[in-house]
Amino acid sequence: MVEAMQPHVAELLKGIDRYNPENLGTLERYIEVQTRENSYDLEANLAVLKLYQFNPSQFQTSVVSQILLKALTNLPHTDFTLCKCLIDAQKLEEEPLLRIVLLAEHLETCQFKPVWKEIQDNPEIIMGITGFEDSIRKFICHVVGITYQTIDKPQLADLLGGIPEYQVNQWISKYGWKIQEGGKVFIANQEDNIKTKNITERITFESVAQIMASPR
Numbered sequence: 001m002v003e004a005m006q007p008h009v010a011e012l013l014k015g016i017d018r019y020n021p022e023n024l025g026t027l028e029r030y031i032e033v034q035t036r037e038n039s040y041d042l043e044a045n046l047a048v049l050k051l052y053q054f055n056p057s058q059f060q061t062s063v064v065s066q067i068l069l070k071a072l073t074n075l076p077h078t079d080f081t082l083c084k085c086l087i088d089a090q091k092l093e094e095e096p097l098l099r100i101v102l103l104a105e106h107l108e109t110c111q112f113k114p115v116w117k118e119i120q121d122n123p124e125i126i127m128g129i130t131g132f133e134d135s136i137r138k139f140i141c142h143v144v145g146i147t148y149q150t151i152d153k154p155q156l157a158d159l160l161g162g163i164p165e166y167q168v169n170q171w172i173s174k175y176g177w178k179i180q181e182g183g184k185v186f187i188a189n190q191e192d193n194i195k196t197k198n199i200t201e202r203i204t205f206e207s208v209a210q211i212m213a214s215p216r
Contacts (some may be wrong), residue, residue: 001033001037002030002033002034003037005026005029005030006041007025008026009027009030009041009044011045012026012027012042013044013047018047018050019050019051019054021051021054021055021058023051024048024051024055024058026065026088027047027051028048028060030053031044031045031048031063031067031070032066033065033130034070034094034126035066035069035070035130035193036128037130038130038131040070040073040074042071042074042082043176044081045067045070045071046082046086048067048087049067049083049086052064052086052087053088059091059196061091061094061096063192064087064091064097065097065100066128066129067083067128068080068083068084068097068100068101069100069125069129069132070129071083071128072100072103072104072107072132072135072136072188073131073132073135073136075107075108075135075136075139075142076139076142076143077208080104084101084104085090086213087176092097099118099122099125100125102118103115103118103125104107105167106118110143110170111142112159112161113158113159115136116161116162116172117142117194119133119161133161136161137160137161137163137171140159140160141160141171141174141175144156144159144163144187145175145187145188148187148188149186149187149188149189150180150184150185150186150187151184151185151187152183152184152185153165153168153179153183153184153185154183156168156171156172156185172185184210213216
């Protein structure tokens with residue numbers, strides 16, 4: 001369904017028609033399809049938020065929630081910040097948007113345990129967002145991959161939401177990590193990832209002469 005709608009949506013986003021409030025219905029349905037089919041179109045989602053700015057009476061909290069949650073599935077990219085900047089600050093202080101913003105703050109500061117607790121305590125917050133939890137696990141694996149050399153397997157399982165061992169093994173295999181003796185997981189030799197950079201300062205004799213000759 002997403003592929004069928006994409007050409008039409010792309011036409012709606014061209015030129016002045018992008019800000020036509022009559023297109024909101026189509027764009028809102030497109031967002032619902034994104035959440036159901038685990039696809040993502042940031043440009044279309046930003047266009048909806050912009051239309052809500054111009055037409056505040058048509059603001060729909062449920063649609064904005066979907067947009068923000070879809071933006072979180074694309075971490076570590078800054079899509080969530082882009083979307084949040086188009087939403088009235090007072091609206092962000094209301095439920096469920098406030099809860100989603102707090103969820104984003106936990107993710108952006110790599111506090112993953114509170115994220116899973118929030119989802120466990122309030123599963124309705126991500127209801128209907130297909131693939132949300134695995135998208136978050138993908139982001140967590142990205143953070144682990146640039147942070148750790150080795151990590152305890154139980155700790156990795158906790159970071160990934162307390163998933164069973166066979167699922168932990170699937171994520172380990174997906175990222176090419178290695179299980180070692182003693183329950184350790186080898187991630188990467190971070191020293192190999194350090195890139196040195198040579199800095200060359202070019203100071204000509206003429207520039208030095210000018211400084212020396214300047215009045216004190």
